[in-house]
Amino acid sequence: MDITDFYDTFFEEAEELLADMERHLLELDVDEPDSEQLNAIFRAAHSIKGGAGTFGFDVLQKTTHLFENLLDHARNGELALRRDIVDTFLETKDMLNDQLGAYRNGDEPDQEAFERICQALQKLALEEIGKGLEAAGGEVPSAAAKPQQPAEPTQPQQPAAVASEASSTADNGSGRRRVALLNVGEKDRDLLVEELGQLGEVIEHHGDEARYEVVMESTVSDDDIEAVMCFIIDADQLEIGAADGPAAAKAGEAAPADDEAAPEASAGQEAATPAASAEKQTADKAAAQSPTSAKPQSGGKPKAADKPKAKAKGGSESTSIRVSVDKVDQIINLVGELIITQSMLDQTVSELEGPANGNLVNGMSLLQRNARDLQESVMSIRMIPMDFVFSRFPRVVRETAGKLGKEIELVTEGAATELDKSLTERIIDPLTHLVRNSLDHGIEPPELREAAGKPRTGKLTLSAKHQGGNIIIEVIDDGAGLNRDKLLDKARESGLNVSDTMSDDEVWQLIFAPGFSTAKEVTDVSGRGVGMDVVKRNIQGMGGNVQIMSRPGEGTTIRIVLPLTLAILDGMSIKVGSEMFILPLSAVLESLQPAKEDLYAMAGDDVVLKVRDEYLPVVAVHEALDVADARTELTETIAVIVQGEGRRYALLVDDLVGQQQVVVKNLETNYRKVPGVSAATILGDGSVALILDITGLHRLSRQKKEARRPRRADRSLESVTDNEMETSS
Template sequence: MDITDFYDTFFEEAAELLADMERHLLELDVEAPDPEQLNAIFRAAHSIKGGAGTFGFDVLQKTTHLFENLLDHTRKGELTLRRDIVDTFLETKDMLNDQLDAYRTGEDPDQEAFERICAILQQLAREEIGQGLEGGAPAAPDSAVKPAPEPPSPAAGPAEGGDLSGCLRVALLGVSDENRGLLVEELAQLGEVKSQGGDQARYEVVLSTTVSPEDIEAVMCFIIEPDEIEVTPAAQPAAVQKEVAVEAPAKATPASKPNVKAKGGESSSIRVSVEKVDQIINLVGELIITQSMLDQTVSQLDGVGNGALVNGMNLLQRNARDLQEAVMSIRMIPMDFVFSRFPRVVRETSAKLGKEIELITEGESTELDKSLTERIIDPLTHLVRNSLDHGIEPPEVREAAGKPRTGRLTLSARHQGGNILIEVIDDGAGLDRGKLLAKARESGLNVSDAMSDDEVWQLIFAPGFSTAKEVTDVSGRGVGMDVVKRNIQGMGGQVQIMSRAGQGTTIRIVLPLTLAILDGMSIRVGEEVFILPLTAVLESLQPAREDLYAMAGDDVVLKVRDEYLPVVAVHEALEVAGARTELTETIAVIVQGEGRRYALLVDDLIGQQQVVVKNLETNYRKVPGVSAATILGDGSVALILDIAGLHRLSRSRKQARQASRRPAPDSTLSLKEVDVQ
C-alpha cells in the first residue's frame, strides 16, 4: 500500500478539523466552558496527531501531541481557562495550520516556529498545572518522549478471558497481510495491544485504551476505508459485536470524516476535484447551447405536421434545464464557509482597538458558487475591518451617545432573484457627509454640495481616499477600498452603501450566484446582437426630444425623473455600422455600473434569456467594453457588455473624435447635434 495515496485526504480532513477547532475555541465561554466543546477540540487535535504520526509528519505530530495533552488537562478541569489561554490555543491552531500547509507543499515546517510554540505550551503547562507536558517536544538528551510500544506478536490470538473492561475490539476487515502491520502499529499509538489474531477476512485486535471508538475510527479512516474497520467493546461476545455493528447507526462527532458511511450502508457523500466539476459544467453548457440551436430550428417548422418533434424538443428543453440546475448546484456551498472566518477577525481586531463588539451572522445556509466564495473573502475581510476601525465607536463614546458599550456588527446573506446579497452592517456613527466632501476637495476630486448622499458615499471607493487621521495596522492606509470595489466588479457584482448619522452604515454587495450562467437581456444594434447582464438593467424607454441635453463637447445627457444620465451610444462605442443615429428613434436602456447610472442607446430589445458565459480573454483577448461572450441559439457569438467599460470606451472615442471634429452634414437630431434645452 502506497501511503502517499492518502495524503490529499489527510490534508483536506485535517484542515476541516482545524476549522472546527477554531470555531469551538471562539465559541468557548471561559467562565463556564462547555464540556462537549472541550471534548470536540481535544478529539480534533487527537485525530490530527494520529494521522500525522501515521504519515510520518513528525513536527505536526509532536506539536499536536503537546497540544492534545494540554487540552486533556483542560477538559479534566486541571487547567482553568482565561481569554489569554484561549488566545494561546488559537495561536497553536494557526501553527498547526502552517505546518499542515508546509507538508502539503512538500516543504519542511519552520523549525524555529515549532520550537517556539512547544516552549510556549510547556511554559503554560508549568505555570497553570505545575508540571511540564510529556511528549511532543523537540528532541533533547533528557527528552520525556516515550517510544511507541511494540505491538504483540501476531501469533497471539484474541483475548477470550480475563478482565476486558476498558478494552475495545478493533476488527480489520479484508485488510491484506502486508498492510496489517502498519495498522496494528498505529493502533498501538492509541493504547496497549492486549492480543491480536485472525485471518485476512477479519483480523481482531484487543486494545486497552481510554480513547473512544469514534476517535479510533476517525484516526484510522485517514488510511483505510470506513467499511474496513469495526470498533466495539471487547467485553461483548464477538457474534453480538458484529450484529450491533451492522444495525447501530454510526455516532457523529466533530472529529468524524464528513463522508464516513455507516457499517453496511452507502456513503452519503464523495470527494470530487473542482476540475472535474468544472469539466461537467462546461459540457452541460455546450449541451444547453446545442439544445438551443435545435429548438430554434424546430421553431421554424410546421407545428401541426411535426407535433411529436415539437413535444420532444419541449421535453429536451425541460430536462436540459433541470440537468443544468442540478450540475450547477454541485458547485454551490453555504456562506458559512465565508462567515466562519470572521469570529476570529472580530475577536482579534476588537481587542487590538480596545472595542467591545458582538458579531452576528445571518443566512449562513445561503449558497453561492464555490469560486465566488473564495474570491469574496478578501474584499469582505477589508470591509469588516474597516467597519470595526472606522464605523463602530469606542465604548466610552458609545456610552456618551446613549448607546450600549458593545457595538454590533452583522454579516448577512440572502438570495434575491438570480443574485446573492451580502451585507456588512454596523451600528456605529455612520458616514460623515461633510467630512467626506472636505477630504475629497483636499484630495483634488471634483465634488459639489449638490451631490446626492449615494454619490458622496461612493467617494470612499476613490483610489487613495481615506479620512483616517493616522495610519494603523488595521486600516487607514488610504488604499484598499478601491481595490475592494474593483474585485467585486470583477466578479460581476456591485457595491451599494447606505448610511445614517449616529445609527450606522450598511455596505451591500450584490453578486450573481454563479459566473458560469448569466441572466441577460438581448439587444440589437445594427445587425449585431449583444447581451446586457440583467442585474445591471433598471428600465428601458424611448427618449423624448425635450429630455435630451447637450453638454460640453459631444457629451449628451438624458433626463429621467429629475436625474441626468450620461448617454452612451453602443454603436459609436463599439463602431457598429447600420445602426440608428437619430436619438428619438432609439431605445434607451437605463443601466447601472460602478455605482453610476447610464442610458445605453440601442436599436431594439430582443428579450430576456439565460446564457452560458464563455471567457473571452482566455479564448481570444481582452476587449474594451466587453466582459465575456456567449453562443446564441443560431450558433452565432454574442458579446456580453461591460457597462462601466463601455462608458469609458465611449468617452475615449469622443475625445479622439473631438481632435478632428467636422460639422455634421444633416439636420436630424443626432448624437453630434442636440439643441440645448
C-alpha cells in the same frame, strides 16, 4: 497500496477539524466553559494526532499530543481558562495549520516555530495545571515545581506532557483485543493489518471479506485505533473489543496484576524520559477523574459505531462524497456546450413549419426543459453556503477589536445562503477589508459610545440573502456613520475633483478612491489609503457592484451585489445594426421609446434622457463600439435603462430580441480584453455574441466623444432641436 494515496483525505479532514476547533475556541465562554465545546476541541486534536501518527507526520503528532494533554486538563477542570490561554490555544491551532500546510507541500514544518509553541504549551501546563489541581484540593504534580529541560536545545526531547498522554492512553483499553473489519476489500484489508502492526503486535488474523478478524497486543487506546482505521474505512466497518476465548481468559487472569506490570512495561520509556515517572502519577490521576477515560471491563465486543462520535462521523461520510473541483468544472463546461447545442437545435426546429414536425417540436421542448434542469443541478454542486466565508470573521473581529481596544459583538445572518465556490473564495479578501474598516473607522471606542448614549459594545452584522439572480452581502455597523464634510475636506486635500453639490451617494463613494484615507495616523489596521479601492476593483471584476448607505450617529451599511455564478448568465439579447449583443438581465431596469421632448443636449455633444424627473446619460451603443448600419435617429431607437456601479444609463439600441440564458465564455482567456465588453457567448446559430459591460461601455463612450469633439464652451441645459439631435447622432 501506497499509503500516500490517503494523504489528501487526511489533509482535507484535518483542515475541517481545525476549522471546527477555531470556531469552538472563539465561542468558548472562559468564565463558564461548555463541556461539550471542550470535548469537541479535544476530539478534533485527538483525531488529528491519530492521523498524523499513521502517516508519519512526527512534528504534527507531537504538537497535537501536547495540545491534547492541555485540553484534557481543561475539560477535567484542572486548567482554569482565561482569555490569554484561549489566545494561546488559537496560536497553537494556527501552528497546526501551518504544519499541515508544510506536509501538504512536501516540506518539513518550521522547527523553530515548533520549539516555540512547545515551550509555550509546556510553560502553560507546568504553571497553570498545578494551580488548578491545588485549588481543587488535588495533588500538585512534581513536574510543576521544576520545568523539564530538553537534552539538546535544538532537538528537544518529547515533552513530559506527551509522555503522560501516552501513559494515560496505555491504561485506556490496553492489552489483547480483537479488531474486526467488516466488508473490507483485500487491498484495504492488507493495508489495515499493516497499520495495526504499527500500533502493536499482530498475533493472528483470519476471515473473509464479510468479516476479517485481527487479534493484536497493544498499549494503544481503542480511540487511537479507531481514529487510524477511519481514515481508510467507515466507522461502521470496524469493531474493536477484548479478545474472546483463551486469549480473553489469559487477559483476564493478567488483569489483577496490571497495576504491578504497568511500571515494568513502561520502564524503557521512563529511562528515556526521566520526568515521565512523576508525570505519570498526574496522568493516572487525571485519567481516573476523567469520565471519558472509563472503559467497560466486560469481555464483550462494543462496536465502534455505537459510540456517539463514531456514529456521527460515519453518518456524515456515508451521505457525501469528495470530488475534485476540476472534475466539477469539466462537467459544467460540458453542460454549457450541451446548452449551446440545444439552442442551435431549438433555433433550427423553430424555422420548420407544418404539422408533420409536431413530434420534433414537442421533443425539442422536452429536451430544453431537461437541459435546463440538468444545468441547474450541476450548477448547484458548485454552490456552497456563505458560512464558508462568515466562519472566518469571528477570529478577525476578535483580534482586530483587541488591537483597537473596542468591544464588538459579531452577528451573522443568512449563513445558509449559497454562492458559487469561485465567488466565495474571491469575496473573502474584499469582505475582510470592509470588516476591518468598519471596526476601525465605523464603530466608536466604548467611552465615546457611552457618551453618545449607546451601549459600550458595538454591533457588526454580516448578512447574506438572495435577490433575483443576485446575492446581496451586507456589512452593517451601528457606529458613528460617515461624515460628509470630513470626506469632502479630505478629498480636496488629496487633489480629487469634488464639489459641495455632490449627492451623498457620490460622496460616500469617495472612500473607494485610490490612496484615500481619513485615518489620522498609520497603524497595522489602516491608514495607508490602500485596500478600499482594491475592494471595489475586485468586486467589479466579479461582475458585482458596491453600494453605501450611511446615517450620522446611526451607522453605515456597505452592500455588495454579486451574481450567483459566473458560468451561466440570464441575459437580454439586443440588436445594433447587424450585430447581436447580450445585456446582463440583472442590470436591465426597463426599456422605452425616447421622445423628442425628453432628450436634452449638454456640453459638447453629450445628450441626456429625462425619465420621470431623472436625467440619465445617453450611451449610443453603435457609437461606442463602432457598429455600422445602425439607426442614428434617436427617436427611432429603443432606450434600455440599465444600472451599473450605482448609476443609471440609457443605452440606445436598434431592437430587443428577447431574453435567454447564455453560457459565459472568458474573452480575456480566449482572445484579449476588449473595452466595454465583459465576456462572450455562443448563440443558437453558432455565432459569437459579446456580453456588454455597462460601466465600461459608458466610460468608452465618453473617451471617444472627448477624442473627437473640438473645444466648445459649456452651455446650459436646454431642449434639443432637430439639428442638434442629428448632429449628436
